[in-house]
Amino acid sequence: xxxxxxxxxxxxxxxxxxxxxxxxxxxxxxxxxxxxxxxxxxxxxxxxxxxxxxxxxxxxxxxxxxxxxxxxxxxxxxxxxxxxxxxxxxxxxxxxxxxxxxxxxxxxxxxxxxxxxxxxxxxxxxxxxxxxxxxxxxxxxxxxxxxxxxxxxxxxxxxxxxxxxxxxxxxxxxxxxxxxxxxxxxxxxxxxxxxxxxxxxxxxxxxxxxxxxxxxxxx
Amino acid sequence: xxxxxxxxxxxxxxxxxxxxxxxxxxxxxxxxxxxxxxxxxxxxxxxxxxxxxxxxxxxxxxxxxxxxxxxxxxxxxxxxxxxxxxxxxxxxxxxxxxxxxxxxxxxxxxxxxxxxxxxxxxxxxxxxxxxxxxxxxxxxxxxxxxxxxxxxxxxxxxxxxxxxxxxxxxxxxxxxxxxxxxxxxxxxxxxxxxxxxxxxxxxxxxxxxxxxxxxxxxx
Numbered sequence: 029x030x031x032x033x034x035x036x037x038x039x040x041x042x043x044x045x046x047x048x049x050x051x052x053x054x055x056x057x058x059x060x061x062x063x064x065x066x067x068x069x070x071x072x073x074x075x076x077x078x079x080x081x082x083x084x085x086x087x088x089x090x091x092x093x094x095x096x097x098x099x100x101x102x103x104x105x106x107x108x109x110x111x112x113x114x115x116x117x118x119x120x121x122x123x124x125x126x127x128x129x130x131x132x133x134x135x136x137x138x139x140x141x142x143x144x145x146x147x148x149x150x151x152x153x154x155x156x157x158x159x160x161x162x163x164x165x166x167x168x169x170x171x172x173x174x175x176x177x178x179x180x181x182x183x184x185x186x187x188x189x190x191x192x193x194x195x196x197x198x199x200x201x202x203x204x205x206x207x208x209x210x211x212x213x214x215x216x217x218x219x220x221x222x223x224x225x226x227x228x229x230x231x232x233x234x235x236x237x238x239x240x241x242x243x244x245x246x247x
Numbered sequence: 248x249x250x251x252x253x254x255x256x257x258x259x260x261x262x263x264x265x266x267x268x269x270x271x272x273x274x275x276x277x278x279x280x281x282x283x284x285x286x287x288x289x290x291x292x293x294x295x296x297x298x299x300x301x302x303x304x305x306x307x308x309x310x311x312x313x314x315x316x317x318x319x320x321x322x323x324x325x326x327x328x329x330x331x332x333x334x335x336x337x338x339x340x341x342x343x344x345x346x347x348x349x350x351x352x353x354x355x356x357x358x359x360x361x362x363x364x365x366x367x368x369x370x371x372x373x374x375x376x377x378x379x380x381x382x383x384x385x386x387x388x389x390x391x392x393x394x395x396x397x398x399x400x401x402x403x404x405x406x407x408x409x410x411x412x413x414x415x416x417x418x419x420x421x422x423x424x425x426x427x428x429x430x431x432x433x434x435x436x437x438x439x440x441x442x443x444x445x446x447x448x449x450x451x452x453x454x455x456x457x458x459x460x461x462x463x464x465x466x
Contacts, residue, residue: 065284067388067389095398098396117369146369149366169411178285178313195414199414
């Protein structure tokens with residue numbers, strides 16, 4: 029019974045996500061869905077990313093949370109369009125929430141759309157938002173076993189960002205084993221190591237972003 | 248439609264949880280449900296706790312994960328009964344999973360039962376496991392805004408453990424503001440600060456445990 033209803037909810041979501049994907053393709057919006065545990069540093073990563081992009085870049089961000097508009101406030105500092113989606117209890121973003129948030133935005137004015145999901149390594153995995161790629165973020169403070177414990181999100185994401193590497197001297201985290209765990213779940217997966225407080229690895233992340241966007245919309 | 252079915256699932260869970268609660272009371276099993284994000288240190292906290300208890304203590308642990316039996320292996324080192332519940336995709340433990348895991352355990356042989364939930368700050372909040380109290384754990388690496396962003400679990404838990412305080416010199420985390428955020432969501436909530444790698448604050452946690460158990464089963 030539970031499974032059947034979940035399948036219905038997901039198939040309705042898949043329809044809406046498919047419509048979103050078609051809109052993104054038509055308007056050449058490159059959309060990324062960032063997924064992680066609470067506190068892995070998604071917002072900080074987006075802050076650094078928005079700061080690094082030229083002011084003329086056509087970039088926008090949607091940021092999801094159960095409560096508060098804190099993240100939208102933080103991201104608005106960079107001067108790009110930002111909107112908070114407050115789910116009010118729901119543990120993930122779905123395609124209808126993203127569709128509603130985009131209603132009053134002109135997609136022709138957006139080249140890159142970042143969607144920061146609710147902090148949750150499990151549920152957002154099942155909800156397609158029409159994005160070009162999912163990105164999974166985890167921090168070295170969380171432990172190198174996370175890919176093995178939450179394999180689904182690592183299996184479906186195109187890029188894994190291992191964040192807060194500035195904390196490596198202070199936590200029991202073996203970075204080589206972490207990368208091996210990522211590759212055990214998703215062979216050949218792209219992995220970038222970053223620190224948003226110490227500005228490490230951001231070039232590699234921005235290079236991935238540019239390459240992946242060119243792949244989605246070749247000139 | 249979604250909401251109605253969720254209500255049904257929850258009301259079925261509440262029935263099973265109520266039956267579990269009655270069994271816990273009848274057999275004088277003090278049961279705690281530990282909830283946190285992935286990687287906040289629930290397993291490390293339980294490792295230190297089991298090590299600190301006398302070998303004669305009648306303590307047991309159930310540990311939930313989407314995949315892997317890593318946590319049960321870690322906890323088994325202390326020599327107490329431990330069982331892994333692998334949910335295979337489900338983002339929370341429910342009362343039926345706990346009931347099944349307890350089937351072949353003699354509850355009269357257990358005074359304290361720790362249940363380590365799946366790493367997730369949202370979904371486990373809604374699923375009563377018949378426990379005496381929920382405990383929410385978050386680490387200083389996750390940021391002091393977590394109580395405001397995920398208020399439900401902080402509102403329903405009796406104790407908040409702020410873990411990994413050994414990392415305070417290396418992360419942008421204002422501990423006073425974090426405690427104020429906890430109290431904004433849950434006025435007067437008990438807060439204990441711990442580091443499992445540096446063995447800090449464990450006495451305060453063990454004292455809370457003893458007090459709360461005596462409150463549940465006064466001699």
